[in-house]
Amino acid sequence: xxxxxxxxxxxxxxxxxxxxxxxxxxxxxxxxxxxxxxxxxxxxxxxxxxxxxxxxxxxxxxxxxxxxxxxxxxxxxxxxxxxxxxxxxxxxxxxxxxxxxxxxxxxxxxxxxxxxxxxxxxxxxxxxxxxxxxxxxxxxxxxxxxxxxxxxxxxx
Amino acid sequence: xxxxxxxxxxxxxxxxxxxxxxxxxxxxxxxxxxxxxxxxxxxxxxxxxxxxxxxxxxxxxxxxxxxxxxxxxxxxxxxxxxxxxxxxxxxxxxxxxxxxxxxxxxxxxxxxxxxxxxxxxxxxxxxxxxxxxxxxxxxxxxxxxxxxxxxxxxxx
Amino acid sequence: xxxxxxxxxxxxxxxxxxxxxxxxxxxxxxxxxxxxxxxxxxxxxxxxxxxxxxxxxxxxxxxxxxxxxxxxxxxxxxxxxxxxxxxxxxxxxxxxxxxxxxxxxxxxxxxxxxxxxxxxxxxxxxxxxxxxxxxxxxxxxxxxxxxxxxxxxxxx
Amino acid sequence: xxxxxxxxxxxxxxxxxxxxxxxxxxxxxxxxxxxxxxxxxxxxxxxxxxxxxxxxxxxxxxxxxxxxxxxxxxxxxxxxxxxxxxxxxxxxxxxxxxxxxxxxxxxxxxxxxxxxxxxxxxxxxxxxxxxxxxxxxxxxxxxxxxxxxxxxxxxx
Amino acid sequence: xxxxxxxxxxxxxxxxxxxxxxxxxxxxxxxxxxxxxxxxxxxxxxxxxxxxxxxxxxxxxxxxxxxxxxxxxxxxxxxxxxxxxxxxxxxxxxxxxxxxxxxxxxxxxxxxxxxxxxxxxxxxxxxxxxxxxxxxxxxxxxxxxxxxxxxxxxxx
Numbered sequence: 001x002x003x004x005x006x007x008x009x010x011x012x013x014x015x016x017x018x019x020x021x022x023x024x025x026x027x028x029x030x031x032x033x034x035x036x037x038x039x040x041x042x043x044x045x046x047x048x049x050x051x052x053x054x055x056x057x058x059x060x061x062x063x064x065x066x067x068x069x070x071x072x073x074x075x076x077x078x079x080x081x082x083x084x085x086x087x088x089x090x091x092x093x094x095x096x097x098x099x100x101x102x103x104x105x106x107x108x109x110x111x112x113x114x115x116x117x118x119x120x121x122x123x124x125x126x127x128x129x130x131x132x133x134x135x136x137x138x139x140x141x142x143x144x145x146x147x148x149x150x151x152x153x154x155x156x
Numbered sequence: 157x158x159x160x161x162x163x164x165x166x167x168x169x170x171x172x173x174x175x176x177x178x179x180x181x182x183x184x185x186x187x188x189x190x191x192x193x194x195x196x197x198x199x200x201x202x203x204x205x206x207x208x209x210x211x212x213x214x215x216x217x218x219x220x221x222x223x224x225x226x227x228x229x230x231x232x233x234x235x236x237x238x239x240x241x242x243x244x245x246x247x248x249x250x251x252x253x254x255x256x257x258x259x260x261x262x263x264x265x266x267x268x269x270x271x272x273x274x275x276x277x278x279x280x281x282x283x284x285x286x287x288x289x290x291x292x293x294x295x296x297x298x299x300x301x302x303x304x305x306x307x308x309x310x311x312x
Numbered sequence: 313x314x315x316x317x318x319x320x321x322x323x324x325x326x327x328x329x330x331x332x333x334x335x336x337x338x339x340x341x342x343x344x345x346x347x348x349x350x351x352x353x354x355x356x357x358x359x360x361x362x363x364x365x366x367x368x369x370x371x372x373x374x375x376x377x378x379x380x381x382x383x384x385x386x387x388x389x390x391x392x393x394x395x396x397x398x399x400x401x402x403x404x405x406x407x408x409x410x411x412x413x414x415x416x417x418x419x420x421x422x423x424x425x426x427x428x429x430x431x432x433x434x435x436x437x438x439x440x441x442x443x444x445x446x447x448x449x450x451x452x453x454x455x456x457x458x459x460x461x462x463x464x465x466x467x468x
Numbered sequence: 469x470x471x472x473x474x475x476x477x478x479x480x481x482x483x484x485x486x487x488x489x490x491x492x493x494x495x496x497x498x499x500x501x502x503x504x505x506x507x508x509x510x511x512x513x514x515x516x517x518x519x520x521x522x523x524x525x526x527x528x529x530x531x532x533x534x535x536x537x538x539x540x541x542x543x544x545x546x547x548x549x550x551x552x553x554x555x556x557x558x559x560x561x562x563x564x565x566x567x568x569x570x571x572x573x574x575x576x577x578x579x580x581x582x583x584x585x586x587x588x589x590x591x592x593x594x595x596x597x598x599x600x601x602x603x604x605x606x607x608x609x610x611x612x613x614x615x616x617x618x619x620x621x622x623x624x
Numbered sequence: 625x626x627x628x629x630x631x632x633x634x635x636x637x638x639x640x641x642x643x644x645x646x647x648x649x650x651x652x653x654x655x656x657x658x659x660x661x662x663x664x665x666x667x668x669x670x671x672x673x674x675x676x677x678x679x680x681x682x683x684x685x686x687x688x689x690x691x692x693x694x695x696x697x698x699x700x701x702x703x704x705x706x707x708x709x710x711x712x713x714x715x716x717x718x719x720x721x722x723x724x725x726x727x728x729x730x731x732x733x734x735x736x737x738x739x740x741x742x743x744x745x746x747x748x749x750x751x752x753x754x755x756x757x758x759x760x761x762x763x764x765x766x767x768x769x770x771x772x773x774x775x776x777x778x779x780x
Contacts, residue, residue, distance in 0.1 A: 008450050013464040015451030037446040039435045039454070042391065042407060046398040053402055064451075070411075073388055076229055079198065081395035083237035086202040087244065088399065090209055095198060099226075106464040114466070123195045134193040138164050139171030139220075142195070152169040152262040154270070232541055235510065239549035242514040243556065246521055251510060255538075279507045290505040294476050295483030295532075298507070308481040308574040310582070320762050325776040327763030349758040351747045351766070354703065354719060358710040365714055376763075382723075385700055393707035400711065418776040426778070544697055547666065551705035554670040555712065558677055563666060567694075591663045602661040606632050607639030607688075610663070620637040620730040622738070 002031040002128055005051030005059035011040045012064035014110050016096065016117035020060055023121040028129060041065060041097070042074055045081030052089040059086075059093045060124045062117060067100045075099070092127050096120035098145065116145030158187040158284055161207030161215035167196045168220035170266050172252065172273035176216055179277035184285060197221060197253070198230055201237030208245040215242075215249045216280045218273060223256045231255070248283050252276035254301065272301030314343040314440055317363030317371035323352045324376035326422050328408065328429035332372055335433035340441060353377060353409070354386055357393030364401040371398075371405045372436045374429060379412045387411070404439050408432035410457065428457030470499040470596055473519030473527035479508040480532035482578050484564065484585035488528055491586035495593045509533060509565070510542055513549030520557040527554075527561045528592045530585060535568045543567070560595050564588035566613065584613030626655040626752055629675030629683035635664040636688035638734050640720065640741035644684055647745035652753060665689060665721070666698055669705030676713045683710075683717045684748045686741060691724045699723070716751050720744035722769065740769030 004024060008017040021033055034056050036047045041063035048059040061082055065075040075097055086093040098116055103109035123144070126133045141149035160180060164173040177189055190212050192203045197219035204215040217238055221231040231253055242249040254272055259265035279300070282289045297305035316336060320329040333345055346368050348359045353375035360371040373394055377387040387409055398405040410428055415421035435456070438445045453461035472492060476485040489501055502524050504515045509531035516527040529550055533543040543565055554561040566584055571577035591612070594601045609617035628648060632641040645657055658680050660671045665687035672683040685706055689699040699721055710717040722740055727733035747768070750757045765773035 010446055010449040010452060010454040012451045013453045013461060015463070017450055035447065036443065037450040038404075038439070039406070039432075039446070039456070042395065043404060043439075045395055046402065046404050049399050049402050072229075073384075074391075076233065077388065077391045077395060079230075079233045080236060080392060081399060083198065083201055083233060084240065084396065085399045087205050087237060087241045090202065090205050092194075092199060092202050094195070107466065110464050110466045113464075120195075127194070127199075131192065134166055134195070135191065137166040138173055138193040139168045140166060141169045142166040144195070149169060151171070152266045152269075154263065154266045228541075232545065235542075235545045236548060239510065239513055239545060240552065243517050243549060243553045246514065246517050248506075248511060248514050250507070276507075283506070283511075287504065290478055290507070291503065293478040294485055294505040295480045296478060297481045298478040300507070305481060307483070308578045308581075310575065310578045322758055322761040322764060322766040324763045325765045325773060327775070329762055347759065348755065349762040350716075350751065351718070351744075351758070351768070354707065355716060355751075357707055358714065358716050361711050361714050385696075386703075389700065389703045389707060392704060393711060396708065397711045419778065422776050422778045425776075540697075544701065547698075547701045548704060551666065551669055551701060552708065555673050555705060555709045558670065558673050560662075560667060560670050562663070588663075595662065595667075599660065602634055602663070603659065605634040606641055606661040607636045608634060609637045610634040612663070617637060619639070620734050620737075622731065622734045 003034055003056045004031050004124060004128065005034045005036070005048060005056035007036045007038065007044050007047045007051065007059060008062040009038055009040050009044070012062065014064065014113035016062040016113050019114045020062060020117040020121040023118040024125055027122055027125045031128070041078040042081065044078055045085040048082065048093050049085045049089060052091050058091060058124055058128050060096060060121060061093050062096045064098050064100060064113065094120050094124045094127070112145050119144040159190055159212045160187050160280060160284065161190045161192070161204060161212035163192045163194065163200050163203045163207065163215060164218040165194055165196050165200070168218065170220065170269040172218040172269050175270045176218060176273040176277040179274040180281055183278055183281045187284070197234040198237065200234055201241040204238065204249050205241045205245060208247050214247060214280055214284050216252060216277060217249050218252045220254045220256060220269065250276050250280045250283070268301050275300040315346055315368045316343050316436060316440065317346045317348070317360060317368035319348045319350065319356050319359045319363065319371060320374040321350055321352050321356070324374065326376065326425040328374040328425050331426045332374060332429040332433040335430035336437055339434055339437045343440070353390040354393065356390055357397040360394065360405050361397045361401060364403050370403060370436055370440050372408060372433060373405050374408045376410045376412060376425065406432050406436045406439070424457050431456040471502055471524045472499050472592060472596065473502045473504070473516060473524035475504045475506060475512050475515045475519065475527060476530040477506055477508050477512070480530065482532065482581040484530040484581050487582045488530060488585040488589040491589035492593055495590055496597060499596070509546040510549065512546055513553040516550065516561050517553045517557060520559050526559060526592055526596050528564060528589060529561050530564045532566050532568060532581065562588050562592045562595065580613050587612040627658055627680045628655050628748060628752065629658045629660070629672060629680035631660045631662060631668050631671045631675065631683060632686040633662055633664050633668070636686065638688065638737040640686040640737050643738045644686060644741040644745040647742035648749055651746055651749045655752070665702040666705065668702055669709040672706065672717050673709045673713060676715050682715060682748055682752050684720060684745060685717050686720045688722050688724060688737065718744050718748045718751065736769050743768040
């Protein structure tokens with residue numbers, strides 16, 4: 001049975017993991033969820049690697065960087081760490097970050113975080129169980145959390 | 157028989173892989189294409205490494221970062237991940253990124269993406285099968301997607 | 313018995329390690345502290361790796377970058393080094409940096425550094441001994457050194 | 469017999485490798501040149517690693533980033549990749565980059581590229597065969613492609 | 625007997641290694657100095673790794689980036705390379721960089737470079753032979769090349 005690691009933070013303002021796990025389970029079966037919660041986004045890479053060493057086939061890394069310039073730096077560092085852990089283990093890490101500044105107001109932020117977590121959970125599912133679905137949508141401008149951009153046609 | 161990995165994203169607005177694979181096959185034979193599609197450009201590095209572990213001798217990584225400042229950061233992170241995967245495996249990854257902001261309008265973007273994908277596919281082919289062709293064009297100002305810059309001569 | 317590495321610098325203006333170790337010991341028992349002091353924040357990553365090789369299960373890396381633009385660059389480099397060491401060893405490094413510019417005045421800086429060191433020490437403890445406590449606070453907007461941000465609710 | 473890898477790009481506007489190899493051969497004997505040409509500067513790191521695996525003792529990596537902001541990002545990424553490959557293999561990579569924007573006009577660019585390629589080739593030679601020559605010039609403000617800066621004296 | 629690697633560049637305007645080695649030898653005995661000189665700061669990381677492979681227990685990496693924006697990028701890349709080499713080998717690299725722009729005028733630059741090289745040499749000595757000295761100065765605001773900042777007290 002496949003194992004999906006789901007890692008999130010106590011820093012985030014929304015419990016994105018809850019929505020992600022629900023979306024995963026609503027999407028299909030045949031996998032087990034391994035959960036971990038860490039303080040902040042820079043703690044995600046090692047947590048993912050540890051879940052890989054415990055048998056995870058893929059990790060979903062959920063985080064919500066703050067609004068300050070320094071938070072962007074932290075997100076950049078975390079992303080590089082996630083890339084390093086992922087390539088090192090040769091297993092996918094689906095990064096799902098929602099920047100506080102992306103939404104205006106608490107309600108919109110919650111809604112964005114929920115939707116992006118759900119849609120990245122579906123991406124994670126597809127990577128593990130339905131790679132042909134991703135292939136079918138190659139170059140079609142999919143987005144997570146916002147409306148899809150759609151494909152650009154040569155005749156437009 | 158050589159194996160060429162071709163990895164693209166569902167985020168991109170153009171199906172660059174289709175053009176790349178066609179260009180590869182029009183150029184020559186004696187290779188097999190391994191395909192993978194991932195959600196976004198930051199998922200490319202691990203996908204390339206996984207194709208290397210499945211036997212790919214080279215990977216072509218196709219992506220289309222958006223227009224926002226954050227998309228540039230993501231592209232930078234993805235590039236570093238591709239460099240890491242490539243050096244780690246000691247196998248070439250030909251990065252082919254088209255930034256949305258490089259073109260004005262959908263038609264031009266499509267045309268640029270197609271041409272760049274095709275020309276990078278030819279680069280990939282040359283790296284694997286015709287290294288002497290690359291050597292013959294050393295320092296001659298070749299470009300992909302735009303007109304070549306041409307060599308600078310000492311007397312100009 | 314678990315081992316907690318605590319690494320700090322002679323560059324910092326506050327003895328954060330003292331507060332961190334006190335907070336650790338006040339929180340619980342069943343662990344041994346391994347201490348190291350290095351000149352500056354860029355010396356922290358290798359010091360952490362060395363403590364891991366001596367048996368540490370987790371490291372707390374304490375530092376205080378200065379106010380200049382260059383200090384931010386150094387902090388960024390140090391953070392990437394900490395991420396690298398942590399993922400490489402598959403053991404957590406809790407980074408606790410206080411930027412001089414975060415506080416106005418010596419008293420406030422001292423207070424911030426102390427509080428953040430203590431709260432990150434509690435995070436370190438939780439990571440090692442009480443992971444379920446972190447899980448319980450997933451997505452609740454915890455902060456270290458400042459007041460917690462709190463969770464955002466869908467109905468607000 | 470020592471082996472010197474010389475890697476350049478089809479992107480560059482000047483055939484720097486030609487000048488570098490000539491300078492190497494004019495400087496001394498007892499080495500063999502291993503050549504590779506890749507499309508762009510980001511392809512240099514893996515090409516160097518591959519030459520190391522073929523026996524190169526040192527690589528000279530020649531490239532010419534364009535004028536745009538994005539070209540600087542690419543150069544930065546390429547440099548990090550070269551550093552990674554070099555440290556990983558524990559063998560020197562002499563990076564010789566000429567930015568288009570460093571010269572005004574084609575003639576000056578050609579002249580700068582030639583001179584820098586030649587001078588970095590001599591550095592490569594010294595690293596392999598005459599380390600004591602480098603030691604003799606420690607802290608003397610040597611430059612490649614431009615006039616040397618010279619040492620700063622305590623009494624000036 | 626311990627071995628201290630000391631690596632510097634021909635690019636620097638001051639022979640910092642001379643001052644560093646003198647300071648090391650004035651401080652104590654029981655170690656051997658391994659010397660290497662490379663062209664520029666980006667050549668330092670692999671040189672350190674090579675000295676580690678020759679038995680160095682610690683390396684002192686001395687460099688002097690120029691005044692231009694690009695020099696800062698090079699210093700950043702070199703620093704990341706030094707961090708990578710250091711963590712990889714699990715041995716300390718004491719980075720001692722003096723930026724040309726830090727001093728106004730040649731005399732001040734020379735004096736700053738000398739003092740910083742000497743003080744970092746003492747740090748290197750302490751890391752190897754007197755770790756308890758560093759521990760005694762934890763969080764006391766030590767600086768290298770400039771006056772110490774001193775510790776911040778809770779009551780000030």
